[in-house]
Amino acid sequence: MLTPNLSYANLKDSYLFYHIAQKTGAWLNEHPGARLYRMGIGDVSLPLAPAVIAALHAAADDQSVKERFHGYMPECGAPFLRETIAGYYGKRNVSLSPDEVFVSSGASDELGDLLDLFDRSNRALIIEPAYPAYVDANIMAGREIVHLPSGPDNHFLPLPRPGIEADLIYLCSPNNPTGAVFNREQLAAWVSWANARGAVILFDAAYEAFIEEDLPHSIFEIPGAETCAIEICSLSKTAGFTGTRLGYTVIPKALERGGLSLNAMWVRNRTTKTNGISYILQRAGAAVFTDEGQKQIHANIRIYKENARVLMAALDEAGIRYWGGKNAPYIWMECPGGMGSWEFFDRLLNEIQVVGTPGEGFGACGEGFFRFSTFGDPADTREAASRLTALLRKI
């Protein structure tokens, strides 16, 4: 008799964004034809950059003729893209060999798959509020989770302290949902903590392209990270690939645990469990890193940053505390008047038709906070900000 993975029964019933979709769906059913201003799920609204579109067409043409047709791709990534990404790190003086870079279908896929490298006896430390999948993927694997709450006191950037013991730790910087970004000294404290304990840091750098101040984009800017960290990155937000799918992961060759090289284990995993990433998507990904591609994606990022500015101005006017927005595409605000985060969600939905994300969905310590994504349509964002200003005056 087959035994299913019973850890699934320990998962909470519904997933944050699914729950939001249900609530907004119900509202739209009751108000046919009405329109919503969506600043909830962090999906992008701008189309792919022209350099990427050109690369997609060229790659499709390659697949149409025998002489340029590409079958199975190398499981760990096409050499042209692994080299390009290693070069991108090189510009920040992070020296990587191309075979320390793995091409992936995106950060969410990779964050799930990578856990196969670790025994289920490991304890996973998750700084909350957090992306819900960090928690759920570890529950599915039957791992013990150590929750480390953060809050305004530490600017949502907690540091290691005596008594925190874990084998795996997730660091997301710039952070989803709080928009907080660790500085060099703070990251160095976590690197030193991990090296001292033999722990491994899973560093989620999905929002690095939004950093504008002098803050680390990569954990590998911190000396010593090469013996304790894996970095997971994505083109979803950097280049609008949420529906196109491509990401990359860095596993240094110097990273070993229990006498095993995690880089070599991941090569074995990929060669066994995948047949590589689509040639067409890898060509599209490479176009992002050309001079032209970089110029174009940063023009889009500037549009999202203008959205952030508009929303921050509304909150400033209302005298509301918030984090993020500057070096990150998320704004994390305190709910007004001590309101609960789902109560604030309902008021925004019902009274001004703005959809955001309740902080409680990112962990218990997120209660009383609320996340806005800055990836929306600029005109929608301006309208939402103006409605928000009006509502906050009333509350």
Add this chain to the structure above:
Amino acid sequence: MLTPNLSYANLKDSYLFYHIAQKTGAWLNEHPGARLYRMGIGDVSLPLAPAVIAALHAAADDQSVKERFHGYMPECGAPFLRETIAGYYGKRNVSLSPDEVFVSSGASDELGDLLDLFDRSNRALIIEPAYPAYVDANIMAGREIVHLPSGPDNHFLPLPRPGIEADLIYLCSPNNPTGAVFNREQLAAWVSWANARGAVILFDAAYEAFIEEDLPHSIFEIPGAETCAIEICSLSKTAGFTGTRLGYTVIPKALERGGLSLNAMWVRNRTTKTNGISYILQRAGAAVFTDEGQKQIHANIRIYKENARVLMAALDEAGIRYWGGKNAPYIWMECPGGMGSWEFFDRLLNEIQVVGTPGEGFGACGEGFFRFSTFGDPADTREAASRLTALLRKI
């Protein structure tokens, strides 16, 4: 201290196709400029069908304009593609609801990921010779593997017999590497065995499009399969998607174990561990199932079948026993003169520059057999067949 997944240490050192690549690479280094006739790894040689290319271009254009841009796709697959695939099954009188169909990045990815649904205490039954990843993925998960050897006595199609006990069973039909195909009665015996024990069948249907006789394309053509089977399929061989990547998986809603719905568990897995499959690739996949797409991919399949005919004629002339070739894209031959399969590999490489796959790589009982893929270039295949005829005359 992090404990790595120590099961990786139980894997054999090198993977079959990696080993072949090393041997052929070494030969090419010694013979610069020489050419090889590759009939080893089952990669396709014909470009994508025009209907697929047109869909790729149209989807890339969609991604270039805000009004038609697609961000995050539904995690379990785009409704348009889930419905299309359910319709494809409907033509063979297999009635599926679209939410029993999951879109995947391909069969190899899915065969690895799906194992997350099962406890590691389950024993996995693998009919050998087998695709090496079935074995390796279960070793990585620390599962006990029950090996069921097959051979000429049962035409490489073993049936359940007293004493065979397992919780998970892999059935690949048409088979890689032997090309053998289960008939309805044989599949019904496995379905009845699985239902009686509460086991789950993982049915790998990656080569179904090559069936020309009246044999089942899907396990769901067998009554009772909906309570014991998951089917994994791929467009890699059907439509030349080896380097483009797309597949699909069927998990019936009637399939439950330990009180849990495996369909609901997979929805939870996908919504947690992925953000869906590329919009562009899903549009390309949908084009395969249009009337035009079907006509075009079957024209390609006929070319591969002509390759099979040419190779089978060479073996017939030499009086060598083989299986497959007719309803499958693989030909599984007995090595001549009682030769070992790696010895035969070396002779083909060194004497006639033809690359095939040694049967031993698919499990111990594959020793003495050899696999040819029929996906090669037609002119190359004709040349390889003529060289093979000459060599077999000498042996």
